[in-house]
Amino acid sequence: MSVSLWRSPLSRALHRNRSKPHTRYFQLATVQADGNPTNRTVVFRGFLGETDKIKIITDSRSQKFQQVRQNTWGEICWYFTETREQFRLAGEIILVDVDNSDVELQKARHLTWQELSDNARIQFAWAHPGKERANQEAFSPPLPDAIVPLANFCLLLLDPLKVDHLELRGEPQNRWFYLRDESGNWEKSPVNP
Amino acid sequence: MSVSLWRSPLSRALHRNRSKPHTRYFQLATVQADGNPTNRTVVFRGFLGETDKIKIITDSRSQKFQQVRQNTWGEICWYFTETREQFRLAGEIILVDVDNSDVELQKARHLTWQELSDNARIQFAWAHPGKERANQEAFSPPLPDAIVPLANFCLLLLDPLKVDHLELRGEPQNRWFYLRDESGNWEKSPVNP
Secondary structure: OOOOOOHHHHHHHHHHOOOOHHHHEEEEEEEOOOOOEEEEEEEOOOEOOOOOOEEEEEEOOOHHHHHHHHOOEEEEEEEEOOOOEEEEEEEEEEEEOOOOOOHHHHHHHHHHHHHOOHHHHHHHHOOOOOOEOOOHHHHOOOOOOOOOOOOOEEEEEEEEEEEEEEEOOOOOOEEEEEEEOOOOOEEEEEEOO | OOOOOOHHHHHHHHHHOOOOHHHHEEEEEEEOOOOOEEEEEEEOOOEOOOOOOEEEEEEOOOHHHHHHHHOOEEEEEEEEOOOOEEEEEEEEEEEEOOOOOOHHHHHHHHHHHHHOOHHHHHHHHOOOOOOEOOOHHHHOOOOOOOOOOOOOEEEEEEEEEEEEEEEOOOOOOEEEEEEEOOOOOEEEEEEOO
């Protein structure tokens, strides 16, 4: 299996910006039930095995979980502050919640949970996100099991169909579109910034 | 006129993160004609006068211009890397293009153009963004007039109706919703992160 063309510039960006922890944060846009866009910062959890699917985690009580159930499309905007370049990655989001019956995906959900820190895992035992602020006790639950994920722990997999790479450094800036065709091959085109 | 409640924490974040040029960049999500979300990094150009309307500039040849014409809703996701806090600002986007007949808004469009650097202005004279890469000459046009904007220069004004402020520092993190009611007053509520 050949590596997708956009993976190499993205790996380079991750490497060159690795000194900054925020390099692993990006913004994910989804659409809510009324058709309007929403946008939030999430953490890059790596790729699913040897695939191009980008791993994100969420709580099934969160708005983005509900949104992705209704409209599976998402777009990541990933800006690298040190090298001043941006990747926009658009595609379908596969929702891997506790009820997902795909054995491989369910295994991936478990693995992702196991790779989290205690600090990340415990947040899934906190009070309902976005509801009226609970008292301090609601944020001091017992540590959840490190092997079996809590039921509200959900893995999101964004499978890019289109990638837009912009380098702000350059006179003029450089920009490329990467498009995946129906047989899964990627085509790269230089475009105007 | 009282200052909107969320302006003070946002000003504080801008101030505390001012050493980083990327502090003035944020991600803007809009929706394209097929109902799917899109997301890109844009530059914060300040507020419109004494209002809460956030100024963004764009090229009328860009996709976001076309998208906002069809669906005026947008959501900004603004992550501050030094203080580790996020503001999500959702609202209608007012499009101030060359044909906008509102005298005050047209004046604001001109002023915003005049405040740009030559380097920012010249990009509006470049080849069509997102089209097949043009040759180098298409990126060396004469400097445009510094007073009268080029016809494709467009001002976008996002008028927030809802603001979601998250501080990652804190045990647990702190989060507040700010909602504007019909009489224009803001209500602040602490919510679970």
